[in-house]
Amino acid sequence: MVFQLGSTLLDACVLSVLSKEDTYGYVLTQNLKEVIDISESALYPVLRRLQKDNYLTTYDQAHQGRNRRYYAITDNGMKKFCEYVYEWNVYKNKIDKVLQGGSRYE
Amino acid sequence: MNRTEFMSQLKENLSNLPVEERENAISYYTEYLDDAVAGNLNENSNTSIEEERIIRELGSPSKIASQIIGNYAVSDIATSPKSAKKGLSTLWIVILAIFASPIALPIAFGAVALAFALIVTIFSFIFAFALVAAACIASGGFVIIVGFRILLTSFDFATFFLFVGGGLITIAIGIIFGWLTMFLTKKSLSLMAQLLGKFLLRRNLA
Numbered sequence: 473m474v475f476q477l478g479s480t481l482l483d484a485c486v487l488s489v490l491s492k493e494d495t496y497g498y499v500l501t502q503n504l505k506e507v508i509d510i511s512e513s514a515l516y517p518v519l520r521r522l523q524k525d526n527y528l529t530t531y532d533q534a535h536q537g538r539n540r541r542y543y544a545i546t547d548n549g550m551k552k553f554c555e556y557v558y559e560w561n562v563y564k565n566k567i568d569k570v571l572q573g574g575s576r577y578e
Numbered sequence: 579m580n581r582t583e584f585m586s587q588l589k590e591n592l593s594n595l596p597v598e599e600r601e602n603a604i605s606y607y608t609e610y611l612d613d614a615v616a617g618n619l620n621e622n623s624n625t626s627i628e629e630e631r632i633i634r635e636l637g638s639p640s641k642i643a644s645q646i647i648g649n650y651a652v653s654d655i656a657t658s659p660k661s662a663k664k665g666l667s668t669l670w671i672v673i674l675a676i677f678a679s680p681i682a683l684p685i686a687f688g689a690v691a692l693a694f695a696l697i698v699t700i701f702s703f704i705f706a707f708a709l710v711a712a713a714c715i716a717s718g719g720f721v722i723i724v725g726f727r728i729l730l731t732s733f734d735f736a737t738f739f740l741f742v743g744g745g746l747i748t749i750a751i752g753i754i755f756g757w758l759t760m761f762l763t764k765k766s767l768s769l770m771a772q773l774l775g776k777f778l779l780r781r782n783l784a
Contacts, residue, residue, distance in 0.1 A: 497606055520603075
């Protein structure tokens with residue numbers, strides 16, 4: 473990726489995946505890696521922070537004799553996600569204007 | 579690196595974190611490894627080969643730990659209540675966080691070296707002032723004593739006044755330098771405390 477993915481944008485991406493369904497660390501990482509350029513260890517701090525901010529909650533499920541921790545979006549998380557989508561559209565439109573319109577725009 | 583090595587290195591690098599944070603991180607990566615290995619096993623590979631490959635993809639435990647510590651320090655500063663003991667351990671974690679980022683490390687070293695050099699310079703100045711003060715007061719006093727001796731031996735009032743006057747002036751200069759020393763010490767200590775506070779605050783918001 474040519475442009476840097478900031479941490480806020482990464483938060484938004486994680487919330488987006490979780491807004492569709494609950495999932496666990498490995499699958500979340502693999503899904504995002506298909507589309508965006510992140511390292512395998514990038515998501516744990518994000519998940520931890522989103523959890524502390526109350527945008528996610530976790531629950532454990534036994535799977536084949538071991539534990540699997542699932543992440544689920546909260547109502548606050550949904551609200552935040554909608555904010556992020558709105559902000560992203562505003563941002564995207566501004567950048568489009570500049571990149572397509574050139575220096576005429578302030 | 580095998581799984582045991584990876585996990586124990588990760589645990590060690592996280593040893594400064596509170597127990598809950600550390601356990602949380604260890605569980606996450608334990609489960610990650612389990613899921614990754616299970617998802618990738620086929621008839622051409624076995625568990626330990628897959629484990630080593632996935633661990634290689636994950637990267638170095640110390641780098642992973644720095645990300646976790648840095649993230650914790652920033653979020654902890656923002657949310658925790660201020661008690662003295664907690665403040666101290668949080669401060670320590672923040673200092674670790676400053677050194678934790680691989681990109682910031684050279685900058686951090688440079689900044690610390692610069693700060694150290696500045697501190698040494700400032701205190702050398704202060705020390706020099708203190709020496710001047712001491713020297714002035716001592717020699718001023720000595721000159722006054724000599725002046726009295728001369729008076730008592732040769733009743734030369736002119737010389738007596740010259741010596742006593744000169745001695746008093748020197749003592750006065752010494753006292754001024756002494757006051758300057760105290761003033762500079764107080765000022766630089768409070769300035770350093772302020773700057774350290776601002777620096778740490780800025781780092782948290784970054």
